[in-house]
Amino acid sequence: MLGAMLAEAWAALIANRLRSSLTMLGMIIGVAAVILMLAIGAGVQTYIEKQISSLGSNLLIVNSGAARTGGGFAQGAGTAPTLTLDDAEAIAGLPDVVAAAPQSGFGTQVVAGPTNWLTQVATSTPSWFQVQDWYPDEGRPFTDMENRQAARVAVIGRTVADELFGANDPLGQQIRVRGVTFTVIGILPTRGQGIGGSNRDDTVVLPLNSAQRLVQGGGAFRRSVRTISVSVATPEVMGPTEEAIAQLLRRRHRLGASQVDDFSITNITAVGDTFAETTGAISLLLGAIGGISLIVGGIGIMNIMLVSVTERTREIGIRMAIGAARSAIRLQFLLEALMLSLVGCLAGVLIGTGLAIIAGKFLPFDTLITPMSVIVSFAISAAIGVFFGWWPATRAAKLSPIEALRS
Amino acid sequence: MAAVLDLAGVVKDYASEAGAFRALSGVSFKVEQGEFLSIMGPSGSGKSTLMNIIGCLDTATEGQYRFDGTDISDYDEKALARLRNDAIGFVFQQFNLLPRLTSRANVALPLVYSGVAPKDRNARADQMLALVGLAGKEGSRPSQLSGGQQQRVAVARALANNPRLLLADEPTGALDTRTGAEVLALFRQLNAERGVTAVIVTHDPGVAAATNRVVRIQDGLVTYDGPPTREALAGAGHDYEHA
Numbered sequence: 001m002l003g004a005m006l007a008e009a010w011a012a013l014i015a016n017r018l019r020s021s022l023t024m025l026g027m028i029i030g031v032a033a034v035i036l037m038l039a040i041g042a043g044v045q046t047y048i049e050k051q052i053s054s055l056g057s058n059l060l061i062v063n064s065g066a067a068r069t070g071g072g073f074a075q076g077a078g079t080a081p082t083l084t085l086d087d088a089e090a091i092a093g094l095p096d097v098v099a100a101a102p103q104s105g106f107g108t109q110v111v112a113g114p115t116n117w118l119t120q121v122a123t124s125t126p127s128w129f130q131v132q133d134w135y136p137d138e139g140r141p142f143t144d145m146e147n148r149q150a151a152r153v154a155v156i157g158r159t160v161a162d163e164l165f166g167a168n169d170p171l172g173q174q175i176r177v178r179g180v181t182f183t184v185i186g187i188l189p190t191r192g193q194g195i196g197g198s199n200r201d202d203t204v205v206l207p208l209n210s211a212q213r214l215v216q217g218g219g220a221f222r223r224s225v226r227t228i229s230v231s232v233a234t235p236e237v238m239g240p241t242e243e244a245i246a247q248l249l250r251r252r253h254r255l256g257a258s259q260v261d262d263f264s265i266t267n268i269t270a271v272g273d274t275f276a277e278t279t280g281a282i283s284l285l286l287g288a289i290g291g292i293s294l295i296v297g298g299i300g301i302m303n304i305m306l307v308s309v310t311e312r313t314r315e316i317g318i319r320m321a322i323g324a325a326r327s328a329i330r331l332q333f334l335l336e337a338l339m340l341s342l343v344g345c346l347a348g349v350l351i352g353t354g355l356a357i358i359a360g361k362f363l364p365f366d367t368l369i370t371p372m373s374v375i376v377s378f379a380i381s382a383a384i385g386v387f388f389g390w391w392p393a394t395r396a397a398k399l400s401p402i403e404a405l406r407s
Numbered sequence: 408m409a410a411v412l413d414l415a416g417v418v419k420d421y422a423s424e425a426g427a428f429r430a431l432s433g434v435s436f437k438v439e440q441g442e443f444l445s446i447m448g449p450s451g452s453g454k455s456t457l458m459n460i461i462g463c464l465d466t467a468t469e470g471q472y473r474f475d476g477t478d479i480s481d482y483d484e485k486a487l488a489r490l491r492n493d494a495i496g497f498v499f500q501q502f503n504l505l506p507r508l509t510s511r512a513n514v515a516l517p518l519v520y521s522g523v524a525p526k527d528r529n530a531r532a533d534q535m536l537a538l539v540g541l542a543g544k545e546g547s548r549p550s551q552l553s554g555g556q557q558q559r560v561a562v563a564r565a566l567a568n569n570p571r572l573l574l575a576d577e578p579t580g581a582l583d584t585r586t587g588a589e590v591l592a593l594f595r596q597l598n599a600e601r602g603v604t605a606v607i608v609t610h611d612p613g614v615a616a617a618t619n620r621v622v623r624i625q626d627g628l629v630t631y632d633g634p635p636t637r638e639a640l641a642g643a644g645h646d647y648e649h650a
Contacts, residue, residue, distance in 0.1 A: 322516060324488065325485050402464050
């Protein structure tokens with residue numbers, strides 16, 4: 001019986017093609033918006049996870065200078081860095097801290113032979129490679145010994161390697177940073193964009209000590225650093241470790257109870273969360289549009305089903321006369337409502353997927369259609385079909401066969 | 408063997424705005440297996456009400472109605488629907504085929520509701536269409552058929568579930584004289600050759616004359632029950648003219 005009823009529901013839908021498509025429009029828009037929302041949400045999720053893992057896992061970044069509203073990386077221009085190498089060593093000694101890399105940096109022209117390239121120079125200890133979880137795939141990182149001896153060695157990012165040396169092998173070549181010559185000993189593998197869209201591969205990494213001793217402006221304040229990157233053992237101890245570092249630094253900097261921190265600690269995961277929240281808000285807006293549209297679509301289905309029941313009163317009478325039980329009549333109209341909503345859902349999924357693919361071209365990340373989002377869409381649509389189809393179907397089932405035949 | 412229909416003192420009251428209205432005031436008669444009977448009466452005589460009760464579309468207010476030996480006066484809607492599906496075949500004045508469905512699908516529709524498998528019900532539908540002389544028209548829609556052909560499809564549909572009773576309401580009312588006569592001949596043939604018990608509700612003396620027995624209703628009461636004599640039919644015609 002169900003098979004024949006489904007076939008009839010389909011035939012009824014086809015018989016009123018234009019009316020059916022207009023009725024489905026609400027569902028189509030709603031489902032497309034929901035699919036798009038979930039695709040963006042899933043895309044952001046994946047993107048952030050990738051970004052965070054590219055920054056190094058379980059990373060806390062301690063910046064010198066008090067926190068400024070709106071940014072973790074803010075640094076008062078011209079002020080002396082308040083963090084020192086000793087701070088970094090002290091932090092490295094804390095429990096649950098895997099490594100702490102003191103780091104400074106500056107932007108400058110780097111020269112190799114006739115070519116030069118404006119890039120970001122990072123100066124740090126060998127811990128930097130560990131904290132960033134980013135080791136040269138060609139050559140090697142610099143060693144603790146090289147740092148202490150202020151050796152003239154450099155590790156360069158892929159972009160810098162390409163710009164300065166092109167097809168030539170950069171290993172063993174000389175680069176000049178503010179007039180000081182360094183030998184390239186390692187090349188970092190590609191990492192792509194960082195949060196905010198900067199090119200992480202456009203960088204040169206020098207031993208901190210070498211930069212401070214040899215390069216002008218590479219460390220005007222001896223033994224002081226701008227940033228200490230801290231790698232924590234597990235995500236669970238991020239919070240307590242952040243607290244422990246704060247207490248340690250307040251003690252080391254002899255800050256009184258009334259004095260504010262002269263440093264700020266940023267949890268990279270939290271930065272990702274902020275980004276996720278922003279995108280989440282946009283997604284939520286889309287979701288709200290989708291939700292409202294789905295409800296409006298459902299009301300549209302109810303409206304058209306009521307019209308259909310009125311139009312087909314005689315048909316209902318005939319069916320009852322030849323032995324259709326009221327439950328069979330209700331089932332038939334419910335199936336029609338369900339088919340309207342599910343066909344609308346299918347169209348919505350297709351359109352939503354198309355929009356998500358297009359959106360992915362304009363967003364900094366790829367959108368992601370998950371099977372779950374499609375399943376959720378169909379489940380919601382089915383629920384809407386049954387919910388809004390129930391009343392018209394019940395009205396059809398409650399008709400008196402005699403009255404219906406007379407119409 | 409029990410009578411197919413056995414009405415004893417059937418009363419039907421309707422509540423209307425003008426107060427209670429008695430459509431049937433105690434109707435009693437029996438129809439035996441294999442009979443070919445017409446129910447005559449002018450408009451407002453209670454003829455339609457009687458047909459609705461016989462056809463299990465409605466139930467009596469008082470009295471007893473036994474269908475095939477079973478008292479169905481206290482049947483609920485679901486049981487009545489089941490009975491209509493299994494045991495009664497309707498033929499209407501306006502054919503009442505579903506316009507979107509082919510002849511085959513229209514004839515198979517009662518079988519859908521009785522849960523017959525698709526293959527079996529299509530075979531049965533084709534068989535019934537052949538029986539009413541419409542072999543080759545299985546795929547046609549009602550709009551592609553003449554009035555007489557549509558009514559034949561309706562008869563095939565009524566016979567699909569092999570019912571105990573074929574109940575027709577003015578089956579020739581929407582047809583011209585010639586096709587009307589053909590449809591009537593089909594009823595006669597089904598009755599004579601297959602023993603189908605048939606009841607035709609009509610106001611047309613010509614139709615009643617084709618049956619073997621006439622039950623005439625007036626003001627909610629049976630006023631004649633016997634063979635279709637000239638006097639009985641004339642009386643019915645007279646009633647009708649004054650209605």
